[in-house]
Amino acid sequence: MPPLDLIDRKIVATLMADATTPIAQIADRVGLSQTPCWKRIQKLEANGVLTGRVALADPAMLGFGLTVFVGIEAPDHGTEWREAFARAIDALPEVMEAWRMAGDIDYLLRVAVPDMAAYDRFYRALTDAVAIKNVTSQFAMERLRHTTAYPVNTRDR
Missing domain, CATH: 1.10.10.10 (Winged helix-like DNA-binding domain superfamily/Winged helix DNA-binding domain)
Known part of the structure; x- marks a missing residue:
């Protein structure tokens, strides 16, 4: 295009x-x-430039007061594990975003839950569903900036 x-x-x-x-x-x-x-x-x-139209909501107003960034280290990188992992995260609605990464972690998830107890339930469900070598969790304390709009150049080039 x-x-x-x-x-x-x-x-x-x-x-x-x-x-x-x-x-x-x-x-x-x-x-x-x-x-x-x-x-x-x-x-x-x-052409796939516009992929959908949605309403954005405040997570705290919906009862999702805890955002967790979860780093996943895979036990292997084979097709079977990747497919099992994809199925596992698809079955967990708490996963808001999932990224395959380069660097120290293999996958990065953004997870939205009401509280620490809910995160513990999520963690147990994820680790019961698929073998994981290592999980690291980073808990967000404050969202300083958030946008879904890319910085598209709207000036003549």
């Missing part, structure tokens, strides 16, 4: 900031009429 032009970047930036922005308002911001703007949004979705 060719790089996004300025209009597409502005559309994407607007939707990342607020996916409920009306088409008329987006079109006005990017200098298009509504129909061409809507067609561009549909094309961005079809």
Whole structure:
């Protein structure tokens, strides 16, 4: 896919900031009429640039007061273990993000739970589901910054 032009970047930036922005308002911001703007949004979705539209929620307001970053060291790197691990984390709704890493740990999970007791239950469920060489847990004390919007360049290059 060719790089996004300025209009597409502005559309994407607007939707990342607020996916409920009306088409008329987006079109006005990017200098298009509504129909061409809507067609561009549909094309961005079809090409996989826009992958979904969601509502963001405050985890604490939903009872998820503890965020834990969990480092996983795999006992081996074979296909069978990787598939078992993927199934295990898919079955644990507390896992908000999972990343395969390079460096000291093999996988990094962001886990949201109500409290330490809930994290202990999560830990036991994860380690019962799949063999793990080592688990390290880092407990977040304060979220200083959070965004889901990538810093898309919305200026002429």
